[in-house]
Amino acid sequence: MTTPFPSGGSLPPVRKRPFMLRWSTWLAAAAVIGYGVAYSMHWDDRGLLWVKERFESPAEQRASVWLPDYHADIDAKALPGMEDDEASDLSYDPQTKTLFAVMGKHPFLVQLTLDGDVLRKMPLNGWSNPEGVAVLEGGRMAIVDERDHTVTIVRVDADTKALNSADFPQYDLGPSKNQNKAFEGVAWEPKRQRLVFGEERPPKLFTWSSDSSGQLSGQKQVLSSDELDLRNLSALGIDPRTGHMLVLSADSNMLLELDQQGQQVSFMTLQGGFNGLNKRIPRAEGVAMDEQGALYMVSEPNLFYRFRKD
Incomplete structure (x- = not known):
């Protein structure tokens, strides 16, 4: 027996939740991997040093390499x-x-x-x-x-x-x-x-x-x-x-x-x-x-x- 369509003849709404769950899972995995790479490469420390460099005075720069x-x-x-x-x-x-x-x-x-x-x-x-x-x-x-x-x-x-x-x-x-x-x-x-x-x-x-x-x-x-x-x-x-x-x-x-x-x-x-x-x-x-x-x-x-x- 064929299941009738809802009134108005429109198709039932597409369920997007599984796709969104997969997408959020991939985002979370990418974030974890990105953090791992950044940690292993010490990008967090380089970022802090880069910020510190911005505040070094010209005199301090001349006194260093x-x-x-x-x-x-x-x-x-x-x-x-x-x-x-x-x-x-x-x-x-x-x-x-x-x-x-x-x-x-x-x-x-x-x-x-x-x-x-x-x-x-x-x-x-x-x-x-x-x-x-x-x-x-x-x-x-x-x-x-x-x-x-x-x-x-x-x-x-x-x-x-x-x-x-x-x-x-x-x-x-x-x-x-x-x-x-x-x-x-x-x-x-x-x-x-x-x-x-x-x-x-x-x-x-x-x-x-x-x-x-x-x-x-x-x-x-x-x-x-x-x-x-x-x-x-x-x-x-x-x-x-x-x-x-x-x-x-x-x-x-x-x-x-x-x-x-x-x-x-x-x-x-x-x-x-x-x-x-x-x-x-x-x-x-x-x-x-x-x-x-x-x-x-x-x-x-x-x-x-x-x-x-x-």
């Missing part, structure tokens, strides 16, 4: 012949006015001009996975091996063609919470005569003092910082003018500035369309700054970047 004012003038320049070598870190040498980078996959040290041109390549014999380099003083450099958990203090001059780890003093950096994500960054603080080391994940800082001979003395110390709200720590740098620390994070696509008290001052995103970058820096692994305030970065596999202030 002030990363928002930097724009790339060399963007993703390829280091020739190093496509398979994985650029791992970068450091500025004020004596030679050049840069030194380490390659992690096939261990060697490379000297670069400030324009990113290769001057020489020096094999690193005896290193397993060099991930950090810092120029000290008197021709000395610190090279961190993430796999072996060591730092080696080497000497490099104009005649150096290769380095052998057995020829130089080596220091044990000790175990890490995550042995596969261990000591990744290193930087030299000339004013305090000490090295600063950074663990990759979870991000953590340590210091180790140097004596007058350039060798390390005492023990490695924890440098407390509650401001490392980054997914990982890829590299460290020190601004020679202000003493502020630059903390690079490949996973967060970000460079963070901390003052000498460890407080956040400014940041720069490494995404395409910002700070003069055409594309996102694929995996930023090294950062350095010279006494003129120029900022340098290297990224895996073999890309070079330079940033200057407007």
